[in-house]
Amino acid sequence: MSLSSTRPHFPAHRRPCGWQALLSPAADRPALHGDQTADVVIVGAGYTGVAVAQTYHALAPQSRIVMLDAETAGEGSPGRNSGFMLEIALAGDASTGELERMSALNALSRRAMASLKSQVDANGIDCQLQRTGTYRAARGAEGRASLSRYREFLAAAGLEFQALDRRGLASALGTDYYAEGLYSPDCYLVQPAALIRGLVSTLPQGVELYERSPVVGLSRDGDAWRVVTPEGTVRARRVVLANNAFSRSLGADRSRLTAIYTYAALTPPLTPEISAAVGGAPWGLLPTHRLGCTLRTTADSRLMIRAQYSYERERNNDEVAADLAASLVARYPSLDGIGFDKVWGGTTGLTHNGAPLWGEIEDGLFVSAGCNGGGIVKGTALGDALARQMLGHPLADIPALFGKPSWMPPEPIRRLGFEAIRRVEQRKGRDEA
Numbered sequence: 001m002s003l004s005s006t007r008p009h010f011p012a013h014r015r016p017c018g019w020q021a022l023l024s025p026a027a028d029r030p031a032l033h034g035d036q037t038a039d040v041v042i043v044g045a046g047y048t049g050v051a052v053a054q055t056y057h058a059l060a061p062q063s064r065i066v067m068l069d070a071e072t073a074g075e076g077s078p079g080r081n082s083g084f085m086l087e088i089a090l091a092g093d094a095s096t097g098e099l100e101r102m103s104a105l106n107a108l109s110r111r112a113m114a115s116l117k118s119q120v121d122a123n124g125i126d127c128q129l130q131r132t133g134t135y136r137a138a139r140g141a142e143g144r145a146s147l148s149r150y151r152e153f154l155a156a157a158g159l160e161f162q163a164l165d166r167r168g169l170a171s172a173l174g175t176d177y178y179a180e181g182l183y184s185p186d187c188y189l190v191q192p193a194a195l196i197r198g199l200v201s202t203l204p205q206g207v208e209l210y211e212r213s214p215v216v217g218l219s220r221d222g223d224a225w226r227v228v229t230p231e232g233t234v235r236a237r238r239v240v241l242a243n244n245a246f247s248r249s250l251g252a253d254r255s256r257l258t259a260i261y262t263y264a265a266l267t268p269p270l271t272p273e274i275s276a277a278v279g280g281a282p283w284g285l286l287p288t289h290r291l292g293c294t295l296r297t298t299a300d301s302r303l304m305i306r307a308q309y310s311y312e313r314e315r316n317n318d319e320v321a322a323d324l325a326a327s328l329v330a331r332y333p334s335l336d337g338i339g340f341d342k343v344w345g346g347t348t349g350l351t352h353n354g355a356p357l358w359g360e361i362e363d364g365l366f367v368s369a370g371c372n373g374g375g376i377v378k379g380t381a382l383g384d385a386l387a388r389q390m391l392g393h394p395l396a397d398i399p400a401l402f403g404k405p406s407w408m409p410p411e412p413i414r415r416l417g418f419e420a421i422r423r424v425e426q427r428k429g430r431d432e433a
Contacts, residue, residue, distance in 0.1 A: 010070035010214045010246050011077065011259075011347045014317050018266050018342030019083070019193035020074040022300075026197055029072070032210040032232035038066040041227045041236040043215050043250065044243035045069035046078035047376050048368050050199050051112075051383025052240050053207045059391045065207045066234050068227070070214035070243070073200045077244065079193030080346030081375045082264065082294050082306050084134060084284055087113045087186040088159060099157055104401055106157075112381035113188070116195075125198030128191045128282075128299045135285040137169055137181030140431025143288040144180060150288070151182055160185055173285065173295075174278035177331040181285075189284050189296060192376065215243075218250045218365075225364060238390065241367040242383065244349035247357075252367045256405040257357050258414065260350045261313070262373075263320045264306040265340040266298070267328075275301040278332060291425050292432030293327050303328070303335070307433065311418045314345045327433060348373050355403035356382055359389070366390060370405055 020026075040056060042049045045067045053065050069076065088106045120129050138144040154161045162183045170176040172183070200209055210229075217228035218239065227234045241247035245259035270278065275297070284296035294306040305328050308320050321343045329336045351357060351370040358368050368382045385395045408414050426433070 039063040047379035048383035049242035055387035074193035078196040085188040127194035133185040134187035137178035289429035351405035
């Protein structure tokens with residue numbers, strides 16, 4: 001049985017990763033060549049794949065683990081996110097009616113965050129990791145209603161936060177664009193390309209990473225799986241699909257998973273005067289509406305903005321840059337004309353109800369996909385849990401905690417539905433865009 005398809009196996013980005021471009025050239029790792037065997041093949045060397053490899057090796061140190069990535073460390077989707085590392089569950093998941101479940105999710109998040117910080121500290125990974133906390137702010141009625149629900153959840157859960165009015169936000173962030181917000185200390189900021197590069201460079205012996213090795217075919221080969229790249233193959237009893245939405249071409253349930261592109265831009269380094277005017281020390285702001293803007297400052301005094309979404313295909317980046325500039329200037333009129341040093345797109349795997357596609361889907365074939373923008377910490381937690389599940393040491397009942405992904409209709413109905421929902425949400429969240 002072959003699980004190859006005509007669906008794209010990996011992303012083809014229009015522009016280089018902006019975070020990666022700020023770093024020195026990465027170490028050159030080989031592509032896979034020839035025919036090999038392994039105990040486990042992990043497709044995707046992102047935060048989920050790295051966590052699977054680390055935990056599997058720790059529990060079964062004699063195993064040979066091969067990781068395959070279509071791109072290079074830091075250049076793919078793991079290096080293209082906004083660099084928020086949340087210690088507690090995302091606001092969109094928060095519910096005062098499910099405090100016990102949310103508490104368990106928060107415990108998993110904190111565990112994963114502690115593991116990541118320990119690795120950064122122990123290995124001296126220079127990724128600008130800093131516990132800054134995070135702001136959430138709203139301007140319009142829809143965003144303020146969402147903010148109110150999140151505040152209720154934090155209060156009910158006994159989690160620390162500080163409510164801020166327009167003046168308080170202006171003092172902290174240098175903009176009076178938002179009507180109200182709150183600050184939570186449970187977040188770190190990081191340079192994401194530097195973090196993923198550091199994590200893969202410190203993988204334990206017994207884990208071999210091959211870059212520029214997209215998996216273009218996967219099929220049964222007797223009692224094992226045969227994994228095919230353009231220049232090589234690996235035969236293994238177990239395969240883990242940790243390449244998010246692109247796992248669909250290799251057997252993941254495409255009726256429950258889709259690919260969404262998001263976009264980000266970095267300004268040039270700001271002058272000391274301008275940097276002080278926009279808040280000074282590194283801070284990060286997450287939107288209260290799903291189509292709102294993410295903002296953060298960086299260690300080298302840049303301002304990053306992330307917004308805009310497209311379905312299954314990357315938009316023209318020049319058009320994206322113009323839209324991002326308009327959103328930035330609406331918040332910081334003094335930055336009109338400053339321009340962007342870097343603009344880029346990246347992908348995330350999306351499920352309709354936000355639950356991950358996770359677990360064993362065929363004999364010896366496992367998947368962890370559909371992070372829904374949860375990124376670094378969520379991917380790490382799910383990867384660690386999957387490795388433990390594979391080896392008979394379950395950490396938690398992941399489907400019970402996160403739920404199971406709901407069904408989505410096939411194309412073209414799915415695209416039409418996405419566009420209809422996007423238009424509705426854009427109108428509802430237009431003040432947050």
